[in-house]
Amino acid sequence: MTASDIIEKHRFLAQSNVYLPHIMVIEKIIDETPSVRTFHFNFKDEKLRDEFTFESGQFGEYSVFGVGEAPFCISSSPTRRDHLEFALQRVGKVTNALHRLGVGAEIGFRGPYGNGFPLDLLQGKNLVFVGGGIGLAPLRSLIWNVLDNRDKYGDIQIIYGARSPADLCFKYDLDAWGDDKTVDVITTVDRQESRVQSPVSRVEAGNSRLQSQESRVGAGDSRLQTADSRLLREGFVPQILGQVAPSAQNAIAIVCGPPIMIRFTFPVLEKLGFTPEQMITTLEKRMKCGIGKCGRCNIGNIYVCRDGPVFSYAQIKGFISSEY
Amino acid sequence: MSIEYRVSSFEEYRGGRREASKLKTQNSKLVRKKDIGSVLHQWSKDYTIFVPCNEGDTAFTVHGSRLTVYGLWDGSDINLDWYRNTVTPPKANFLPPLEEMFRFQKGKEGHSMELPFEPGVWSLESGVPLPQLIFGIRPCDARALSLLDLIFTDAYQDPYYLPRREGAVLVGLVCLNPYDSCFCTSLGIGPGESDDVDLLLTDIGDEFLIEEISDKGKRLMELTAGLKDATEDDTARANEAKEKAYGRVTRKINTEGIKDRLLSAFEDEHYWEKVAAKCIACGICTFLCPTCYCFDISDEMVKKQGARFRCWDSCAFALYTKMPMENPREEKWQRVRQKVCHKFEFYPMTFDVIACTGCGRCIRLCPVNWDITQTLRLLD
Numbered sequence: 130m131t132a133s134d135i136i137e138k139h140r141f142l143a144q145s146n147v148y149l150p151h152i153m154v155i156e157k158i159i160d161e162t163p164s165v166r167t168f169h170f171n172f173k174d175e176k177l178r179d180e181f182t183f184e185s186g187q188f189g190e191y192s193v194f195g196v197g198e199a200p201f202c203i204s205s206s207p208t209r210r211d212h213l214e215f216a217l218q219r220v221g222k223v224t225n226a227l228h229r230l231g232v233g234a235e236i237g238f239r240g241p242y243g244n245g246f247p248l249d250l251l252q253g254k255n256l257v258f259v260g261g262g263i264g265l266a267p268l269r270s271l272i273w274n275v276l277d278n279r280d281k282y283g284d285i286q287i288i289y290g291a292r293s294p295a296d297l298c299f300k301y302d303l304d305a306w307g308d309d310k311t312v313d314v315i316t317t318v319d320r321q322e323s324r325v326q327s328p329v330s331r332v333e334a335g336n337s338r339l340q341s342q343e344s345r346v347g348a349g350d351s352r353l354q355t356a357d358s359r360l361l362r363e364g365f366v367p368q369i370l371g372q373v374a375p376s377a378q379n380a381i382a383i384v385c386g387p388p389i390m391i392r393f394t395f396p397v398l399e400k401l402g403f404t405p406e407q408m409i410t411t412l413e414k415r416m417k418c419g420i421g422k423c424g425r426c427n428i429g430n431i432y433v434c435r436d437g438p439v440f441s442y443a444q445i446k447g448f449i450s451s452e453y
Numbered sequence: 454m455s456i457e458y459r460v461s462s463f464e465e466y467r468g469g470r471r472e473a474s475k476l477k478t479q480n481s482k483l484v485r486k487k488d489i490g491s492v493l494h495q496w497s498k499d500y501t502i503f504v505p506c507n508e509g510d511t512a513f514t515v516h517g518s519r520l521t522v523y524g525l526w527d528g529s530d531i532n533l534d535w536y537r538n539t540v541t542p543p544k545a546n547f548l549p550p551l552e553e554m555f556r557f558q559k560g561k562e563g564h565s566m567e568l569p570f571e572p573g574v575w576s577l578e579s580g581v582p583l584p585q586l587i588f589g590i591r592p593c594d595a596r597a598l599s600l601l602d603l604i605f606t607d608a609y610q611d612p613y614y615l616p617r618r619e620g621a622v623l624v625g626l627v628c629l630n631p632y633d634s635c636f637c638t639s640l641g642i643g644p645g646e647s648d649d650v651d652l653l654l655t656d657i658g659d660e661f662l663i664e665e666i667s668d669k670g671k672r673l674m675e676l677t678a679g680l681k682d683a684t685e686d687d688t689a690r691a692n693e694a695k696e697k698a699y700g701r702v703t704r705k706i707n708t709e710g711i712k713d714r715l716l717s718a719f720e721d722e723h724y725w726e727k728v729a730a731k732c733i734a735c736g737i738c739t740f741l742c743p744t745c746y747c748f749d750i751s752d753e754m755v756k757k758q759g760a761r762f763r764c765w766d767s768c769a770f771a772l773y774t775k776m777p778m779e780n781p782r783e784e785k786w787q788r789v790r791q792k793v794c795h796k797f798e799f800y801p802m803t804f805d806v807i808a809c810t811g812c813g814r815c816i817r818l819c820p821v822n823w824d825i826t827q828t829l830r831l832l833d
Contacts, residue, residue, distance in 0.1 A: 145612070146555075146568070146612045147609050147610070147611075147612065148554050148555070148612065148613075148750075148761075149555060149566060149568075150566075152563060152564055173563065192752070192761075194557050194559065194564055194752065194754065194759060195557075195752050195753070195754025195759045196752055196754075197750075197751060197752045198750060198752075198761075218777070220777035220778075221777055235563050235564050237564075387778055388778070388779060389779075413776070414774070414776070414781070415773075415774050415775060415776050417748070417749055417750045417766075418748075418750065420608065420609040421604075421607065421608055421609065422604060422605065422609070422611060422746070422748070423747055423748050423749070423750070423763075423766070424746065424747030424748070424766070424768065425747065425766070425768070425773050425774050427791075427795070427799065428781075429794075429799060429802075430798070430799035430800075430802040430803050435608055435609075
């Protein structure tokens with residue numbers, strides 16, 4: 130290879146440089162909880178808005194220039210394409226910097242990465258969505274995707290939990306799915322507000338529609354009714370899942386939440402008769418490159434960024450106990 | 454949801470390489486050691502030349518010897534009689550310890566980005582970018598680069614590593630005086646042979662015997678003047694020297710079924726705590742490992758200008774995998790397990806090849822004498 134060949138090769142690779150982000154513009158910001166925000170964003174380059182395609186469950190690397198990059202899933206559905214969404218909790222350097230941005234600010238985005246949910250496997254099946262906290266973000270993309278093609282799928286059950294009523298994300302979605310007669314939504318919280326008053330949830334009091342109903346019904350009751358007669362249960366997600374006991378017949382369970390919830394949910398599903406192939410989850414790991422090179426997101430020989438983040442329990446159960 | 458790899462196995466990858474360049478070892482040349490400078494001078498028209506050298510006149514020593522690295526050839530005559538192997542592996546020439554990926558700035562129209570000048574190609578003062586020629590690379594280190602290729606070509610092509618790698622020429626040097634920490638012969642690599650270099654040199658006294666290994670090496674030889682054809686006697690002397698070198702690699706590991714043995718020991722916390730006990734998690738074994746490639750990506754910004762860069766990272770550090778809520782490898786034994794299993798279990802599962810070349814750096818440069826061969830012997 131001569132020097133000019135190399136320059137040519139370099140130009141080719143520079144054009145498709147996987148590490149170069151696209152510039153995105155934030156169009157709208159929604160406060161989900163005191164520490165979680167949803168950002169609506171779009172490509173600055175209008176040509177790319179039409180060219181860009183992704184699947185539910187895929188993720189991107191989002192960057193604040195000068196601060197750094199972090200991976201989050203795309204939480205909007207590919208069936209609704211006027212903008213993209215991602216949701217994130219304020220926990221570290223990059224997420225804090227993202228939370229400080231306002232509408233009109235520019236961020237870097239590269240993606241989509243990962244495999245996405247296997248839609249062909251889900252079609253014709255009864256779907257049980259099990260989500261915890263901000264783990265609803267990737268599920269939400271899939272749920273809207275499924276609801277926009279409702280006739281292709283069987284029964285849909287959504288079991289979603291958070292620490293407290295104030296920590297429930299995507300309340301507007303929970304309301305919309307609750308209004309949909311073809312969907313069964315069960316919402317639960319670990320603890321009701323009246324028992325444990327955290328400083329964060331006190332600030333949030335009154336912002337939450339579900340929570341504002343609570344005092345009317347009375348504390349101490351483990352099953353509280355919201356105004357539109359939907360249940361807000363109390364208990365951890367795996368417990369509630371065991372009580373609801375969805376049938377494993379022709380069903381697939383899609384689980385996403387904090388690792389501790391995922392770990393305790395699989396045994397419950399197994400007891401209900403779900404096989405490892407019938408359980409699908411989307412995992413979260415520390416990532417840098419997002420494309421299987423930087424090395425840190427492995428579980429055994431699997432890279433969560435490139436081989437996942439969507440896995441069946443059958444693929445990962447050998448390693449999940451000790452490395453996840 | 455099946456997992457698809459672009460490269461399904463190391464054999465497949467190398468099979469393709471071999472097909473492209475049929476091995477022609479019979480055509481050997483000779484060069485006198487004192488003429489090596491003039492040969493390098495001819496090559497320097499087309500290549501940026503790196504040779505093993507001791508870094509400056511620094512007082513910094515590693516186990517009694519000065520820090521040996523691949524440095525830019527300064528045009529003088531070279532004598533490699535002292536040379537055994539470098540401290541920094543040649544991966545540093547292709548995946549630099551610190552490298553700028555792109556620059557960005559914030560202007561009135563928003564953010565804009567630009568690539569640094571010709572990343573991936575070393576440039577001389579004239580500004581003409583030239584590919585690298587690494588002179589004196591050992592067979593183990595050359596194999597390590599082939600193993601790294603798997604990662605950087607797989608699924609997504611790395612735009613920084615690959616242009617450097619594809620243009621480069623590796624001139625190997627048979628390893629006549631291996632360290633007592635070397636165990637390459639246990640891993641299918643020999644001190645006297647290599648498929649991974651382009652040319653292979655053997656020290657036969659006052660001369661080097663040069664074997665053409667790849668097409669790239671053959672073309673390079675055709676363009677090189679001042680070489681003699683080797684006689685049968687020279688080849689015999691070279692073979693004798695190689696034979697002796699094999700006998701000098703005395704450390705061994707048992708690689709048979711190592712993948713399965715590690716898999717069954719994966720949950721054995723007692724074993725891992727025992728082997729990790731003296732590790733101080735300094736990470737030097739991973740930084741100096743020729744097949745470790747993990748990196749971190751960070752931003753720096755001053756006023757409205759900044760750069761994104763990547764630098765080596767190590768699975769020996771707890772922060773490497775730390776997430777806001779938990780850390781899958783919080784404990785030291787978990788991180789040692791990751792390092793050992795990545796090379797001897799996960800890599801074989803994915804590419805059907807062990808990602809260790811037996812270069813022995815992690816043994817001889819470890820500050821607490823942690824020994825991978827001892828760790829694996831406990832599994833026997």
